[in-house]
Amino acid sequence: MAIPTNGDSMPRLSDLIAVMEGLGYGTDDQGLLFSLNAHLWRTMVPLVLYGTPEQRERYPPGLADGTLIGANASTEPEAGSDIYAMKTSARPAEGGYFLNGTKTYITSAPVADLMVVYATLDEKAGPLGITAFLVEADTPGVQGSSAFDKMGLRTAAMGLIDLRGCWVADSAVLGRPGRGSQVFESAMEYERGSILAACLGVMRRQVEKAVDHARRRQQFGQPIGKFQAVSHRIADMKVRLDAARALVQRIGELKDQGESATLEAAVAKLFVSEAYVQSSLDAVRLQGAKGYLSENPESWQLRDAIGSLLYSGTSDIQHNIIARELGL
Ligand SMILES: Cc1cc2nc3c(=O)[nH]c(=O)nc-3n(C[C@H](O)[C@H](O)[C@H](O)COP(=O)(O)OP(=O)(O)OC[C@H]3O[C@@H](n4cnc5c(N)ncnc54)[C@H](O)[C@@H]3O)c2cc1C
Incomplete structure (x- = not known):
């Protein structure tokens, strides 16, 4: 499908959100879609927004056709929520920079x-020292780890990256030196608002399956959907889905009109992730013991959903952003 652009070579976010919901509905492999999110919001979007003509010519075609896989390297062992406390350093050298640190x-x-690797020119400068770099994985001095074993999103390979005396040319800077926080924040705004679009598809499937199960499963001589405790639980799942979709679609509308969505993206991320976890838990409850078995999607949907409370800023951090945007 050809996705229309907003006139500035950026596809319409509303269309991308709709596509992601469709993919989330159509597959059980949320790990694959999660990797696609990292690729899209945190590699492709910053390139489209901040890339030089050379950078935009060199990387987006491969990222778009799948010959290149993108990743965003910002978190460090000692800098998670407090991301601008990062220690990975960028030391200017002849014609470029030496990068050192661990992501x-x-x-x-x-x-x-x-x-897209974020490093600091001056640790004491906080956000003002941060610079974004495009680093190819086979650059000397880049060492990756094997994939971590984690509770959910198991097909999304997560790992560590060590940078030791990794030299990159000036042309690898994405945006401007010392302005990496701008690249980071604008990509985060897209990601926060849109990363859960695929989860809408899962929540939609959960409602459909719950209704079907509640109609067919008989206990005490009647379908369990006739018990108000069960039907109201499913009604709550439907309310969460519709509210979540409206919040995510609002990000698409705002960004497509060229507007800022800092507050709205944090509201969407907070609400949708909490709703996703709650509905995934309800989906397990509705199936009874069957939903607890590893072979059934309800069990892994819940494990996948829990990650959403953490990535792209934890729920606590979204609360902080919302409070800050309200002037508190
Ligand atoms: C599935 C998954 C994928 C990820 N992918 C990437 C990736 O591709 N690239 C990348 O760079 N990172 C990635 N991350 C890392 C993610 O960005 C961090 O986990 C996140 O920023 C939180 O940092 P932390 O884990 O160090 O937790 P911490 O920051 O140590 O937080 C621990 C607890 O303290 C709370 N807390 C911390 N500060 C505050 C505060 N100021 N107010 C209130 N509460 C606070 C948090 O909410 C949390 O409950 C991923 C994480 C997950 C789970």
Whole structure:
């Protein structure tokens, strides 16, 4: 499908959100879609927004046709929520920079070809020292780990990246030196608002399956859907789905009109992730013991959903952003 653009070579976000919901509805492999999110929002979007003509010519075609896998390397062992406390350093050298540091919990790190790596020119400068770099995975001094074993999103390979005396040319800077926080924040706004679009598809499937199961499963001589405790639980899943979709679609509408969506993206991320976990838990409850078996999707949907409370800023951090945007 050809996705229309907003006139500035950026596809319409509303269309991307709709596509992601459709993919989420159509597959049980949320790990694959999660990797696609990291690739799209945190590699492709910053390139489209901040790339030089050379960078935009070199990388997006491969990222679009799948010959290149993208990753975003910002989190460090000692800098998670407090991301601007990062220690990975960028030391100017002849014609470029030496990068040194460790990035962790990086989605697709074990398989990535291209990474957007954030490093600081001056640790004491906080956000003002941060610079974004495009680092190819086979650059000397880049060492990846094998994939971490994690509770959910198991097909999304997550790992660590060590940078030791990794030299990159000036042309690898994405955006401007010392302005990496701008690249980071604008990509985050897209990601926060849209990363859960695929989850809408899962929530939609959960409602459909719950209704079907509640009609067919008989206990005490009647379908369990006749018990109000069960039917109301499914009604709540439907309410969460519709509210979540409206919040995610609002991000698409705002960004397509060229508007800022800092507050709205944090509201969407917070509400949708919490709703996703709650509905996934309800989906397990509705199936009874069957939903607890590893072979059934309800069990892995719940494990996948829990990650959403953490990535792209935890729920606590979304609360902080919302409070800050309200002037508190
Ligand atoms: C599935 C998954 C994929 C990920 N993919 C990537 C990736 O591709 N690239 C990448 O760079 N990172 C990635 N991450 C890392 C993610 O960005 C961090 O996990 C996240 O920022 C939280 O940091 P942390 O895990 O160090 O937790 P911490 O920051 O140590 O937080 C621990 C607890 O303290 C709370 N807390 C911390 N600060 C505050 C505060 N100011 N106010 C209130 N509560 C607070 C948090 O909410 C949390 O409950 C991924 C994480 C997950 C789970």
